[in-house]
Amino acid sequence: MLVGPMGSGKSTVGLVLGRRLGLQRLDADDLFVAQHGVISDYFSRNGEPAFRQAEEEVIGEVLSRAEPCVLSLGGGAVLSAQTRDRLRHGSHVVYLTVAEDAALARLNGGLGRPVLAGDPGRTWRRILAERHALYREVSQWTVDTTGRSTEDLATHIIRLVRQAESTTPTTGAVHP
Ligand SMILES: Nc1ncnc2c1ncn2[C@@H]1O[C@H](COP(=O)(O)OP(=O)(O)O)[C@@H](O)[C@H]1O
Ligand SMILES: O=C(O)C1=C[C@@H](OP(=O)(O)O)[C@@H](O)[C@H](O)C1
Ligand SMILES: [Mg+2]
Structure with a gap:
């Protein structure tokens, strides 16, 4: 499971x-769109x-x-206490981080992400400050994606998970 702020690369690295x-690869946003339609339309309607x-x-x-x-x-899935609880039970969860300027360069002015409407830079920063502790709470690893290719990130994540699976559960949590 991949968590982290908008633009950290959860969808792409997934x-x-x-x-x-x-493995089957799922994106919660794509599943949402298939059931409910485009996220920004859903936001403005509901x-x-x-x-x-x-x-x-x-997600449940x-x-x-x-x-x-x-x-x-x-990026906002961890706001739900129920989702956090579900993530803590039985999943490998990786928190993808990214420097603010790199995230904003990736996010194309926030297009398609209604929570960034207005001032994307300021909003992205505020949202991360609000959620950082929640991302940490549900994840076993934190991986910085800034300046790293998605292939390199995938190699790194696979190694972390394999290492954890070959050691005892108590030594698996390796937040830097
Ligand atoms: N490691 C990376 N390096 C450069 N660009 C990236 C990286 N990861 C993702 N991107 C690009 O950034 C944009 C946002 O990525 P995405 O996977 O949708 O992020 P998220 O799902 O976390 O919001 C996409 O255009 C994607 O191609
Ligand atoms: O952080 C958020 O609140 C959101 C992040 C988006 O997903 P990504 O993190 O994949 O961009 C999407 O779920 C929606 O626009 C809201
Ligand atoms: Mg995504």
Whole structure:
């Protein structure tokens, strides 16, 4: 499972990991769109609380499936206590970080991400400050993606997970 702020590369790295591990790769935002339509339209029609509720349900459904998969979450998924609780039980969770300027360069002015409307830079920073502790709370590893290719990141993440699986669970948590 990949968590982290918008632009950290959760969706893109998830794709690479799925391919490299031969696992089904799911993106919570894509599942949301398939069920409810475009996120920014949903936001303007129903507001953020309704989006969060529907997002929690979509993620709950995926996490209750038995098959192993790589799941890229939306940046705000960790706002849900229920989702955090589900993530802490039985999943390998990686927190992808990124420097603010790199994230903003990747995010194309916040296009398609309604929570960044207005002043994307300031909003991105504020949102990260609000969520950083939640990302840490649910994850076993923190991996900085700034200046690293998605292939290199996938190699690094696969190594971390394999290492943890070959050692005892208590030594698996390796936040730097
Ligand atoms: N490690 C990376 N280096 C450079 N660009 C990246 C990297 N990871 C993702 N990107 C690009 O940044 C943009 C946002 O990535 P995305 O995977 O959608 O992030 P998230 O799902 O975390 O919001 C995409 O255009 C993607 O191609
Ligand atoms: O951080 C957020 O609140 C959001 C992040 C987006 O996903 P990404 O993190 O994949 O961009 C998407 O779920 C929605 O626009 C809200
Ligand atoms: Mg994404």
